[in-house]
Amino acid sequence: MTYFTRYIEGKVRAAASTFPAIVLTGARQAGKSTLLRKLFPAHQYVTLDLPSDADQANRDPDSFFHRFHGDVVIDEVQYAPGLFRHLKVLIDQDRHRMGRYILTGSQKFTLMKEVSDSLAGRVAILNLENLSLSEAGLKTNSEWHKILHRGFFPELWRNQELSSNLFFSSYISTYLERDVRQIINVQSLRDFERFMRACAVRSGQLLNMSDLGRDVGIKSQTAKDWLSLLEATNQITLLEPYYEDIGKRIVKSPKLYLNDSGMLCFLLGLEESNLAATPLIGTIWETMVLAEFRKHQSYSSIAASLWFYRDAQGREVDFMEVSGGAFNLYEAKWSDGFSNKWLSDLEEVASALSASRSLTRGKLSIITRVDYPQEKNSVAIIHPVDQFQI
Numbered sequence: 001m002t003y004f005t006r007y008i009e010g011k012v013r014a015a016a017s018t019f020p021a022i023v024l025t026g027a028r029q030a031g032k033s034t035l036l037r038k039l040f041p042a043h044q045y046v047t048l049d050l051p052s053d054a055d056q057a058n059r060d061p062d063s064f065f066h067r068f069h070g071d072v073v074i075d076e077v078q079y080a081p082g083l084f085r086h087l088k089v090l091i092d093q094d095r096h097r098m099g100r101y102i103l104t105g106s107q108k109f110t111l112m113k114e115v116s117d118s119l120a121g122r123v124a125i126l127n128l129e130n131l132s133l134s135e136a137g138l139k140t141n142s143e144w145h146k147i148l149h150r151g152f153f154p155e156l157w158r159n160q161e162l163s164s165n166l167f168f169s170s171y172i173s174t175y176l177e178r179d180v181r182q183i184i185n186v187q188s189l190r191d192f193e194r195f196m197r198a199c200a201v202r203s204g205q206l207l208n209m210s211d212l213g214r215d216v217g218i219k220s221q222t223a224k225d226w227l228s229l230l231e232a233t234n235q236i237t238l239l240e241p242y243y244e245d246i247g248k249r250i251v252k253s254p255k256l257y258l259n260d261s262g263m264l265c266f267l268l269g270l271e272e273s274n275l276a277a278t279p280l281i282g283t284i285w286e287t288m289v290l291a292e293f294r295k296h297q298s299y300s301s302i303a304a305s306l307w308f309y310r311d312a313q314g315r316e317v318d319f320m321e322v323s324g325g326a327f328n329l330y331e332a333k334w335s336d337g338f339s340n341k342w343l344s345d346l347e348e349v350a351s352a353l354s355a356s357r358s359l360t361r362g363k364l365s366i367i368t369r370v371d372y373p374q375e376k377n378s379v380a381i382i383h384p385v386d387q388f389q390i
Contacts, residue, residue, distance in 0.1 A: 002158045004135050006035050007299040007390055008128060013039060015124035016099035020091045023077075023103045023115055026128035027234035027259065028175060031154040032104040035128065036073050040102055044068045047075035049178075054079040061086035071100050078107040079182075084118040091122050107179055108232040127234075130260055131157060132295040133385050140371055140383045148284050149272040151262015152291070168266035172196070179233050184225060191216060195226050199236060200258055200267035204283040207238065207256045227256075235259055237290065242307035242320050251310045261288040285334035286318060289367050292388045293319060299390075309349055317349050321362075327353055328362040336369045343379050 012035070015022050026032050037045060046068075048054040057064040057080035064083065077083070087101060094100075103123075115123055130152035138147060150156050150164050153171075176189045186192050195216045202212065213223035230236045238254040258264040261284050270278055278284075293306055304323035310316040319330040329346050346364045354361045365380040367387055374381040 003034065003038060004031070004131055004154055004157070006031065006128070006135060007132065008126065009035070009039060011126060011299060012036075015126060016040070016102065018098060019122065019124040020095065020098055021087070021101040021103060021119060021123040022099070023105065023119075023123055023125045024128055025105050025108055025125070025234070027130065028106045028179070029153050029155060029171060030106075030128050030130050030234070032106075032128050033073075033075050034154070036075075036102050036104065040071070040073060040099075043071045043073045043102060045073045045075070048079040049076050058082040065090060071102075073102040073104070075104045076106065077103040078105040078114075081114045084114040088118045088122065091119070095122075106233060107183060108234075127298055129291070129295040129298050130154070132292060133388060134390055138385060140369075140385045142385075144369065145272055145275045148261045148281075148288055149265045149270065149275055151260040151265070153260065153262065156262065164262055165266065168263060171263075175233070175235075180229065183229055183232075186226075191218065192226060195223070196230070196235075197267045199227070199230065199256060200264050202256050203258045203264055204286050205256060206251070206253045208253065235263070237294065239290065239306065239308050239319075242309045242322075255308055257287050257290050259291060259294075261291065282332075282334045286332040289330075289332040289384055290319065292384050293321070296388045309353075311349075311352065313352075315345065315349050315352065317346065322359065323362075326360045326362040329364050331366045333366055333368040338381070342366050343377050346379055347377070 012022065012024065024032050024036065033047070036043075046053055048057055053064075057074075059082065061080075061083040065086065091100070115125065131154050132152070136152065136157050153167065156162060156164055156167055172193065176192060180186055180189065180192055195218070198212055198215050209220050209223050209227070212227075213220045216223070218226075227236070227238075231238060235258070237257045237259055239257060240254045241251040258267070264284055264287055265275065268280065270280070275281060275284070297304055297306070302323060304321050307320045307322070308316070308318060309320045309329070317329045318332050321328040321330070329350055331342055331346060333342065346366070350361055350364055353359060363380060364378065365382055365387065367382060367384050370381055370383050373383070373386050
């Protein structure tokens with residue numbers, strides 16, 4: 001079986017040496033179980049995807065833990081919220097024994113509440129994203145229509161004969177039945193699937209909750225609840241606008257992005273063969289670039305925050321990264337042509353931010369399809385493979 005080396009491995013090992021327990025979150029099929037079984041082969045393993053195991057862990061955690069002699073990986077632990085308080089007691093019996101319990105979960109709603117209530121100070125929390133470009137071994141001259149359409153779930157790259165349409169249709173069916181139905185009382189799973197498709201149409205756009213709810217025929221509060229569920233199960237990201245003073249920010253709505261370009265293409269009904277012709281290709285590229293930023297931040301040792309920028313003058317930049325008191329600006333462009341306006345737009349925003357003197361100026365970059373890194377007027381022109389290389 002093909003194993004993709006994950007760049008977060010070092011962080012996971014370090015956490016296991018300094019905390020009694022680890023919680024690794026991430027979307028379904030992101031590779032959590034595969035990663036942990038590779039890193040901790042001596043740990044026993046159990047998945048609570050099996051209803052009988054989940055029921056025992058939830059109702060009788062004492063008997064459940066007596067089944068294991070030594071350290072254990074517990075997969076999809078959100079299905080047994082009753083075991084967390086028992087886990088706290090077990091940890092406190094031998095507080096300085098590290099890496100005993102390795103937990104995974106694909107639902108942050110239940111998981112984070114139980115962790116904060118029962119395991120505060122005893123657990124390290126990490127998040128695993130889908131494969132990055134580098135982890136998948138992709139190059140600047142790869143077939144980018146295929147890559148965007150296929151997305152970055154590990155199984156689709158392990159088994160490249162697997163139909164991506166079959167994978168995503170099965171994924172959504174499982175997601176609706178196992179996650180959506182369990183967490184919230186959705187009267188119609190068909191309505192929720194329509195809601196997912198409505199979100200896909202809006203990937204890369206400012207979020208308008210009223211319009212989103214109206215298009216699906218649900219109330220704004222319901223749309224808000226469903227959107228929170230998609231975010232908690234690692235299906236979407238809400239990217240906030242940058243502001244120096246929260247009370248004075250011009251744009252208050254976040255931008256909505258799907259987390260995987262392949263899922264986005266599936267929900268939009270796009271095939272690889274017609275991807276180049278769709279007017280949404282720029283949005284799909286931008287969605288992929290944001291995903292690479294998230295992946296890079298998840299395993300980087302440098303703390304950074306990511307925003308988009310829009311001001312009262314209508315100036316806008318796709319991504320603004322703030323780290324160590326400096327800002328970096330990035331535009332994501334699918335076009336293989338080049339426009340000097342891209343440079344001038346970045347320079348205008350950089351000058352406006354520099355004038356505020358709250359942050360120092362960092363690098364300006366255009367992330368696009370180029371064969372090798374270039375520079376024009378102090379702006380880097382770079383391919384995402386090179387931008388996010390480790």
